[in-house]
Amino acid sequence: MEALGLNEIRERYLSFFESKGHLRLKSFSLVPHNDKSLLLINSGMAPMKSFFTGDEIPPRKRVTTCQKCIRTPDIDNVGKTARHGTFFEMMGNFSFGDYFKPEVIPWAWEFITKDLKIDPEKIYVTIYLDDEQAHELWRSVGVEEDHIKRLGKEDNFWEHGTGPCGPCSEIFYDRGEKYGCGKPTCGPGCDCDRYVEFWNLVFTQFDRVENGDYLPLDHPNIDTGMGLERMATIMQGVDNIFEVDTIRHILDYICSLCGEHYGDDDQKDVSIRVITDHIRSVTFMIGDGIMPSNEGRGYVLRRILRRAARHGRLLGIKGAFLYDVAKEVIAVSGDAYPEIKEKQETIQKVIKIEEERFDATIDQGLNQLNAMMRAMKEEDPDNHIFSGEEAFKLYDTFGFPFDLTKEIVEEEGYTIPKEEFDDAMNAQRERARTARAQNDTAVWADDPFNPLGPDAVDTFVGYQKLKADAEIIGLIVNDELVQEAHQGDDVLVLLNQTPFYAQSGGQVGDTGRIESEDGSSLIEVNDCRYGSLKRHIHYGKVVEGDFHVGQTIYTHVDETKxxxxxxxxxxxxxxxxxxxxxxxxxxxxxxxxxxxxxxxxxxxxxxxxxxxxxxxxxxxxxxxxxxxxxxxxxxxxxxxxxxxxxxxxxxxxxxxxxxxxxxxxxxxxxxxxxxxxxxxxxxxxxxxxxxxxxxxxxxxxxxxxxxxxxxxxKVEGVNAKASAMVKAAPDQLIDRLQEMEDQLKEKDREITSLKHQQADSEAGELLNKIHTVQGVKVLIAEVKVEDVNEMRELSDMMKDRMGSGIVVFGKADADKANLIATATKDVVKKGFHAGQLIKQIAKTVGGGGGGRPDMAQAGGKKPDALDQALVQAEDIISEQIAEQ
CATH class of the missing domain: 3.30.980.10 (Threonyl-trna Synthetase; Chain A, domain 2)
Incomplete structure (x- = not known):
């Protein structure tokens, strides 16, 4: 067995199946095309689903690919184990109704033992319980009986809801006893690390229908998947995917940035592996046009990228660095995936911008965490439990990792119940699963005209003309196939040919009319969309007369639109x-x-x-x-x-x-x-x-x-109206607006000056109300100001003039009372707490509030009780200072 590099394994696989008559296709984009059941491509067959269902005609009946894939359900395990990753490459060979088991099993054996030169004694296979054909074929190519294991439906039968399905045969490599669990039952399918499954051959030979029956397919398919990274671990004799040549190159570069040596520190190794995996996902996702956002696949990208950035901080890396690591991903994978090489500048720019934004975001998280701890100390100094739910909010809102939250709060003498955090995390995952289940369509998508069979297709003539005669070959009313549609019916129409363009590539579908030959019947078409097999489905309403299947009609696309x-x-x-x-x-x-x-x-x-x-x-x-x-x-x-x-x-x-x-x-x-x-x-x-x-x-x-x-x-009309409003000719509008703006600024200056004069006057009057309580200067008064902001400014002004002391102001409006309390730092040290004061007197005015020891404010719905609240304030101040 040769120690082949990952890139060489990929090329050997694709070349091998090209020699067997397969068309080599480049990897499809990670963004699914016309498939709402997937957020991101997660398997080799996913982009070719429409070929298996017959919705689209494949370019050839035999195809081979190496597909880039993203899977994130186990993202929390990435870095902690040797095998979990979010990005991987899946090699596959596919038959769309062409060859079947008698061809694919010998080919698989030939590639493994002849091309890769893997020792046949190291190979084990599993088959579905009663798949005798697969059993005989494996025996015929030379697999010994004790190297074949029969497993049940859970392990060796591929199905996803209704639609095409079938048994499968998995191929394993035996790494040797030292990797085993030692149990007598140890074998392929065991949870230990001895037997590595690297290739799955799926024999799609049944159609599962709604009642649970499995009907034989007229043209069975083949769908295989070989994990490229996993195959490389076998060929290179390494223990995990992070030690494979191309991936290790990225890992080593990360180590050079952080100054760590991989293998010296288990915790740091986790961070190094996380970054190594995640930067691969990020690079390929951006290369396929995905941009960071707060929803959908953009959110997946943002989460992966920020998770990698967090682990960079844990390794002591300062500032943006992932954009630099991305170039190493491109260096080792760019020849196989030229799109990332072509878009290197864009990829690195997007990553750097997102990293810099995350730096600010994580700082926001730190500020929020510190605010939470301050509030907890003020409300209950004896409480030393930091809520796991609050920790989850930090994680969910700011991307703040639990481990970092735990470390910080423990330094302050708090503990976090990890189970509360886990419960909140699991609850969110359950909500996400439920939402996906509600939004997902069936894996094997359907269209309402499928029961008519694969021959019920149309021809598009809309590039050449906007009118055409046609024959109705299908009608649907109330979600059911019908022979006739009548006036008033909302109807879906399938024709044998059509000039109507179906919504595609960002362009909306055509609208127009379908008329009977004599003009007595009319369907107004309000949209046209694709169904299976590129059928043009016309959405409309019968506004006159009747229509029936087989009828010759005339189509008219709305020419103006x-x-x-x-x-x-x-x-x-x-x-x-x-x-x-x-x-x-x-x-x-x-x-x-x-x-x-x-x-x-x-x-x-x-x-x-x-x-x-x-x-x-x-x-x-x-x-x-x-x-x-x-x-x-x-x-x-x-x-x-x-x-x-x-x-x-x-x-x-x-x-x-x-x-x-x-x-x-x-x-x-x-x-x-x-x-x-x-x-x-x-x-x-x-x-x-x-x-x-x-x-x-x-x-x-x-x-x-x-x-x-x-x-x-419209713009001209707006300009004319604006000119009339300011009494200016349209060509003098800008000059007139500038003149008005200058006048407003001058008036604003005059108003500000008058307010300052008024404040100085009121401040002079308030100075006369200063008195002492327990040796501390105190000013308590109702003030006449326009709003809370002015009250706050006046409070700060009086506090500065006093030099040392406490200011408590109240303001009464028709339906609301506002309160504010401020104090100098020396008075706070004597025991005064503005937040506790405000919290108590706010109840008197029918409200609530609080704040810091040196400043707090509140509002209430009882302005008539303001005087009573201000009287209470002096008593509370006296009590707070006397206690010290």
């Missing part, structure tokens, strides 16, 4: 090009929306655009429009399109043959949307908004054509 949408879509392409020209090549689309009224374009950028940058982008796009360039659309092979410089737009899934949209010599992109024939048809382009939507993501909203005219008309 279609062309307005096309203007915005072509302008989106021109906008992206202009943004790259003005802001830099790091600009990449992160989302889009194209409708008849506007376009929305999300893109990577790290700060708000300057006014001059927005203006320049507008100029470039409008100049491109005025050049009256032809807009060409054509199909070609994806590799040829990329050689031409075509850019891929976010959200699109590309096959071998792609559609290219080319605007003169200005821009070229891959896109399946509808477009103009000439750039001049876009009319005027206008950016009407630019703002941030997530860390490192900006959003532009813009209009074209008549929508820009209407926008300008």
């Amino acid at each position: 279609r062309y307005a949408t096309a203007r915005n879509h072509t302008a989106t392409h021109m906008l992206q090009k202009a943004l790259k020209m003005v802001l830099g090549d790091h600009v990449e689309q992160a989302g889009s929306f194209v409708s008849p009224t506007r376009l929305r374009f999300d893109f990577n950028h790290f700060q708000p655009m300057k006014a001059e940058e927005i203006k320049r982008v507008e100029e470039i796009v409008n100049q491109a429009i005025l050049k009256s360039m032809p807009v060409e659309t054509f199909e070609t092979e994806i590799d040829k399109a990329k050689e031409m410089g075509a850019m891929a737009l976010f959200g699109e899934k590309y096959g071998h043959i792609v559609r290219v949209v080319k605007v003169g010599d200005y821009s070229i992109e891959l896109c399946g949307g509808t477009h103009l024939q000439n750039s001049a048809q876009a009319g005027m382009f206008k950016i009407i908004g630019e703002n941030g939507v997530a860390a490192g993501i900006r959003r532009i909203e813009a209009t074209t054509g008549m929508n820009t005219y209407r926008w300008a008309e």
Whole structure:
């Protein structure tokens, strides 16, 4: 057995299955395409689910891939064990109704024993209890009987709800007795570290239906998964994934940054492993366009990145460093995944920005923790238990680790019940699981026309024309397939051909009409969306007459809306090009929306655009429009399109043959949307908004054509109204507003001066009310001020004039009373506590409050009781000072 590097193992696997007639596909994005059941791609087969279900036609019936994957359910174990990780690569070979067990089992054995040269005596396999075919095939290739183990449904039968499923066969490597548990029952499937499962062959041969029956599939499939990192541990003879060559390279670089030697300190090793794993996930996620945010996959990214940053602090690393480690991930994986090499600058920028923001965030957590402890000491000095629920709030809100909270509070003499923290954590996980269960769709997605079979498909003719005759091949009313639909019915319609564009790639679906041949019946179509097999499902309402399956009808796309949408879509392409020209090549689309009224374009950028940058982008796009360039659309092979410089737009899934949209010599992109024939048809382009939507993501909203005219008309109307209100001609509006602003500033200065004079006058009167209590100067009074802020300022002024003493002020409004108490530090040392004073007298005015020993304030609903509260204040002050 050769000590092969991870990159070499990957290449050998893919080359081996290419030699068996498989098409090598590059890894799909970590962002699932049209699959709401997954947040992130977590297995090799997940991106190809539509090929297995028949919703999409695969580029070939035999495919092999090495898929990048993210899994986070066990994130808390990452770093603590030798095998847990959030990022991994899954190699697989797949058959979509082509070959089956008689081919895949001999191939697997050949690759393991001939290509990798692993000792056959080290190999064990498991099979499903009654899978006799798999048993005979393993025996036929040379596996001894005592190396085959039968396991039950839990271990060796793959299914997920209803849909395709079947038995599986797992392949194990025996690491030797020294890794075993010593039990007589030890064998493949044991929890010890002796037998390592590295390849799973899934034989998808049944269709599980709603009643629980398993129906044989006409065309069984093969789905296999081999963990690349796990295979590398075997081939390199190391104990865990962190010692594999490429991963160890990253780990060693982290050690060089923190000055630690891996293996010397168990606790520090945990932090080193966490960072090593997490930076791989972060690099690949950002490489696939995921940006840090507070929801969805962006939240997963943020959590992983911040968890790694926290462990950097634990290792003593100061400031941002993960962005630097990312380049080492790219160095060892960039050849296999060129997208991260191409986007290295963007990846490092995003990571650095998020690290710097986290530095501020964790400082907020420290401030919050300190505030919690101060409040606890004030409320109950004898309490030495810090709530586990409060610790969880710090973790959940600020990303503040429990271990750090525990360390800090223990220094202050507190303990934390870990079980309370765990209970709060488990409760949150349960809420998340419940939410996922409610939001998930079935793994094997369905569409309402699937019962009609795979032949019930349509042809899209909307690139060439907006009207076409067609035949109705399916109707759905009230979620049921019907033969007829009648006036008043909300209906879903499937036609044999259609000019209606289905919502895709950020472009909305077409609207329009479906009419009977004689014009007596009408369906108003309000949307068009894709179903399985790229079916165009028309959503509408029967407003006149009746329709039936088999009927010949006429379709009419709303021409005005279609062309307005096309203007915005072509302008989106021109906008992206202009943004790259003005802001830099790091600009990449992160989302889009194209409708008849506007376009929305999300893109990577790290700060708000300057006014001059927005203006320049507008100029470039409008100049491109005025050049009256032809807009060409054509199909070609994806590799040829990329050689031409075509850019891929976010959200699109590309096959071998792609559609290219080319605007003169200005821009070229891959896109399946509808477009103009000439750039001049876009009319005027206008950016009407630019703002941030997530860390490192900006959003532009813009209009074209008549929508820009209407926008300008609206702005002109607003300017005219504003000019009339300030009695100025439109061209003198700015000068008039500046004049009014100067006048307001002068009036504000006059008001401030008068307030200061009034305060000085009132301060003079208040000085006469100062008296002593227990030898301390005290000022207690009701004051006439406009608001609480003025009361606070006056309180500070009087305290400064007194030099030493206590100030208690009250303010009564029609329906509310406000109280404030302040004191100098020397008086606090004598026993005065403003917070406790306010807490007691606030009850008298029907309220509550508190604060620090030197300053506190409160409010209440009984202004009539203010005098009584102020009388109480003097008694409480006397008691507090006398006690010392």
